[in-house]
Amino acid sequence: MKKYILILYGFLIASCALISCDDMLDVDPEEVLLTEDYLGDDKIEARSALFGVLSQMQDAVEQYVVLGELRADLMDVATGAKDELRKINLHDISENNSYVNPTNLFSIVNNCNFALQGMDTVAYENELLPYYVSILRVRTWAQFQILTNYGKLPYMLEPVESTEDLNDEYPVLTFNQGLDSLINNLLPYSNIETVSDIGVSAEIPKNDLLLGDLYLWSGDYIMAATYYKQFLDYYVNAGGGLYNLTQTYGIEYSGKNGNYSVSTNNWINIFEEETPGSYEYISLTKYDDDYRQYNTAYETLVTEVKASIASVSNWSVQYKYYEDLAFEQGDNRVLGSYDEEGDETWIKKYQYDYFMYTRAAHVYLKYAEAINAAGYPAHALAVINNGVFDDSVTVGATRFIGNAQDFLNFDQSKYVTTSSGGLQTGGNLGIRGRVGMAPRAIEGNGSLTLADSINQVRSIILEEAALETAFEGNRYGDLVRASRNFSDASIIAKAVASKFTASGDAGTAAMLEQKLSDPENWFLPFSIPDNFVLVTPDAEE
Numbered sequence: 001m002k003k004y005i006l007i008l009y010g011f012l013i014a015s016c017a018l019i020s021c022d023d024m025l026d027v028d029p030e031e032v033l034l035t036e037d038y039l040g041d042d043k044i045e046a047r048s049a050l051f052g053v054l055s056q057m058q059d060a061v062e063q064y065v066v067l068g069e070l071r072a073d074l075m076d077v078a079t080g081a082k083d084e085l086r087k088i089n090l091h092d093i094s095e096n097n098s099y100v101n102p103t104n105l106f107s108i109v110n111n112c113n114f115a116l117q118g119m120d121t122v123a124y125e126n127e128l129l130p131y132y133v134s135i136l137r138v139r140t141w142a143q144f145q146i147l148t149n150y151g152k153l154p155y156m157l158e159p160v161e162s163t164e165d166l167n168d169e170y171p172v173l174t175f176n177q178g179l180d181s182l183i184n185n186l187l188p189y190s191n192i193e194t195v196s197d198i199g200v201s202a203e204i205p206k207n208d209l210l211l212g213d214l215y216l217w218s219g220d221y222i223m224a225a226t227y228y229k230q231f232l233d234y235y236v237n238a239g240g241g242l243y244n245l246t247q248t249y250g251i252e253y254s255g256k257n258g259n260y261s262v263s264t265n266n267w268i269n270i271f272e273e274e275t276p277g278s279y280e281y282i283s284l285t286k287y288d289d290d291y292r293q294y295n296t297a298y299e300t301l302v303t304e305v306k307a308s309i310a311s312v313s314n315w316s317v318q319y320k321y322y323e324d325l326a327f328e329q330g331d332n333r334v335l336g337s338y339d340e341e342g343d344e345t346w347i348k349k350y351q352y353d354y355f356m357y358t359r360a361a362h363v364y365l366k367y368a369e370a371i372n373a374a375g376y377p378a379h380a381l382a383v384i385n386n387g388v389f390d391d392s393v394t395v396g397a398t399r400f401i402g403n404a405q406d407f408l409n410f411d412q413s414k415y416v417t418t419s420s421g422g423l424q425t426g427g428n429l430g431i432r433g434r435v436g437m438a439p440r441a442i443e444g445n446g447s448l449t450l451a452d453s454i455n456q457v458r459s460i461i462l463e464e465a466a467l468e469t470a471f472e473g474n475r476y477g478d479l480v481r482a483s484r485n486f487s488d489a490s491i492i493a494k495a496v497a498s499k500f501t502a503s504g505d506a507g508t509a510a511m512l513e514q515k516l517s518d519p520e521n522w523f524l525p526f527s528i529p530d531n532f533v534l535v536t537p538d539a540e541e
Contacts, residue, residue, distance in 0.1 A: 046131035047198060049115035053138045054203045055293070056108045057285050060145070061355045062297030066099050066305070067149055067524070068473035073499040074311035074466055075475075079344070081304040091496075091512055095525045102150065102526070105142045112139035114159035134194040134204045140182050141205040144214065148477055151523030153178035154532050172534045179218040186211055202284055206231060209282070209358060216366055219485050221374035225407040228367040237414045241279055243360040244415060245387060245428050248279050251332045251436035253322040260322045267435050268336030271349050276356050283358040301350045307338040310502040311470050312345070318467065321438035332435045337470055347471045362474065364431060365465050369458070371408065373485065375450060377442070377457040379408055384457075384464050385439035387430035389416045431464055440464070458482065462491070480522050493517045 069075040070088045077089045084097050093100055112135050121129045147153040153173040160166060173181060186207060194204045208231035215224035235243045252264040270277035276284060287295040315331035338345050364383055372380035379400065382390040388400045388410045400410040412418070416427030432439060442448065442456040465478055479492040497513035500506070515521050 043127065043131070046115075046119055046128050049111075049119070050131055050134055050138075050195065050198075050200070053108055053111050053115065053135060054200060054285070056104060056111065057138065057141075057203065058287060058293060059104050059296070060108070060142075061285060061295075062300055063099055063104070064145070064357075065297065065301060065350075065355075065471070065473045068476050069471055070305060071496070072475035072479055073495045074308055074314075074470045075305050075347075076308040076499065076503070078304050078306045078346075085300075085304055090508065091515060091521070093524060095527060100524050100526075102146055105146050106154075108142040109139055109146075109156060110160055112136070112142070113157060114161070117159055129192055130195045133189045133192045133207070136185065136189060137194065137205045137207055137210060140186055140210055143178070143182055144210070147173075147175065147178040147182075148217070148480070149524050150526040151175055152526070152528075152534075153181075154528060155181065167531060170532050172528060172532045174535065176218065177535055179214050183211060183214045183218070186214075202281065203286065205283055206358070208234075209363065212363075212366065212370075216370055217481055217484075219373075221370045222405075222407060225367055225370040225374060228363055228370060229407050229410075232363060232367070233411070233414075237411065239414075243279065243282070243363070245360060245364060245430060245434045246279070246426065247429065247434070249277055250429060250434045253320075253436060255322075258325055258327055260320070260325075260327050262320075262332060262436070265332055265335055267333055270359065271336055271351065271356075273351050274353050276351075276354060276359075280359045280361070281356050282360065282363070284354050284356045286354045287352065295352050295355075297355070298350060298352045302346060305347065306345045307340075307347060307471070308499045308502065310499045311466065312338070312340075313502060314463070314466055314470075319438040320436055321432075322436060326438040331437060331467055333467060349471050356472065359472075361431060361468050362472075365461060365468065368431075369461050369482075372454055372457045372461060375454070376408065377450070377453040380457050380461065381440065381442070382430070384431050384460060386433035387416070387428035389424055389428065390430060390433075431468055435468075455486075458486065462495075483522070484519070489517045489519055492522065 066085065066088060070077070070085060071091060075089075077086050081089075084099055087093060087097060088099055095101075115135050116132060116139070119128055119132050119135075121132045143153060143155075152175065155171045155173045155178070190207055190211070194201060194207070208227045212224045212227035212231065215221075215227065232243060241248055247266070249266045249270050251262060251267060253260045254263040255261055270280045287293045315334045315337070317329065318331040319326035320328045320330065320332065336348060338347050340346075368380040368383040371383075382388065382400070389412055400408055401412060403409050416424045419425050440460045442453055442460075444452065444456075448456075462478060462482060466475065469475075479495050483489050483491040483493075493513045493516040496516055497509040500509035500512065
């Protein structure tokens with residue numbers, strides 16, 4: 001069988017290996033192998049290279065979820081959890097823990113480098129350019145995972161093809177340097193579409209969202225908001241309700257005079273067993289046993305981790321809302337998030353056939369985070385509550401029309417439908433509005449400063465992200481980013497501690513609150529050899 005080069009870096013296992021490539025995406029494995037004599041000079045080889053790196057993203061799911069959720073406040077270990085998971089949960093993490101091992105992420109980076117180096121993007125009237133940018137975006141995604149999990153980025157843009165290459169000197173970028181470098185790598189290709197004719201477009205990270213995330217982490221909130229909105233406009237303006245938080249995945253109530261009940265819960269259909277909600281999912285990875293694409297993460301995620309008591313409590317104190325009345329406690333998203341029997345709970349968002357990395361609600365939540373931090377908390381709160389044309393928001397500067405800033409202006413004709421009298425009859429409903437939950441408000445009178453409002457809305461956005469996207473792999477990153485961008489370690493420290501307080505473990509809660517008050521403890525342990533040299537930090541670092 002053909003082979004493709006999979007370099008396992010010397011500082012990880014000190015060896016160079018050739019690994020068989022059997023687990024590809026939706027095609028015969030024999031067709032998608034990156035060979036040792038790969039040149040990348042035609043579409044067949046470029047396609048093989050792309051399938052090769054996408055197959056490795058399948059193997060990243062378990063680590064992505066465990067590190068993204070179990071270190072945070074919403075996920076806990078189940079009774080039969082392995083010891084490594086228990087240690088992740090307690091932030092008692094050593095480099096020997098397999099969940100800390102970055103081998104797969106670095107392998108993705110190296111195979112991307114190998115593919116990119118050999119690809120001729122000029123030949124054949126630039127027909128390989130979409131393959132080039134697709135692989136570049138996969139590499140950026142993997143590098144971004146390394147940076148946000150380990151706090152620094154060993155920066156390698158050339159492929160490691162032999163053990164001798166491992167002796168070369170390589171730079172290690174600080175957090176800010178890593179963000180800047182990844183942004184600069186993407187920008188020249190922003191207008192180039194990814195591959196769209198071989199059925200894997202959903203597996204390839206979206207350029208606008210990568211840039212939005214990188215700018216959000218860097219604290220450039222206007223650029224982050226600009227790219228998130230650019231992404232939404234592109235797809236929503238195409239019509240059909242794609243990514244528009246409409247009633248497609250909403251809640252329908254019935255009843256009158258305050259005696260209401262849920263008649264239809266469409267939100268749970270986002271996480272259908274075989275295929276995710278088609279108007280909601282953006283990026284995902286697929287599995288298919290027929291092609292030996294086995295979902296090795298599934299068993300762990302449905303049997304060894306569970307919803308934390310703190311997360312269950314979050315949903316229980318929310319209020320359902322209909323006809324301008326908050327009428328009953330309990331969140332409608334519970335049914336699609338977890339289930340319980342006795343003292344045991346299990347998570348319902350994981351399916352064997354796929355894992356969703358990104359969906360529409362993630363984009364709106366991060367757009368709200370960006371515009372709030374940029375100084376527009378009223379706009380951000382509207383996105384969380386009833387959408388970009390929220391009738392409860394004062395007409396004028398706090399509406400998403402007629403603003404001086406383009407990233408705040410939405411085309412009403414594309415995002416909503418209205419009656420002849422101008423009232424909204426459909427379209428964008430907002431995060432809470434879509435699921436029939438009572439709108440949130442900031443507390444205080446007219447004496448609140450802008451900074452006070454921003455801080456309150458920031459907390460509301462984090463709370464809403466917990467309710468909407470629990471267990472999807474984002475939570476720990478959300479907490480680190482908020483703590484880092486607002487220079488407030490108590491955000492993550494108190495959140496993680498709350499998981500143990502809710503379960504009655506005050507001692508662990510106090511220990512972790514103190515530990516996570518030091519930003520050095522937010523990131524995973526990662527020993528780097530001497531030939532990887534830290535670049536002189538920027539002044540602000």
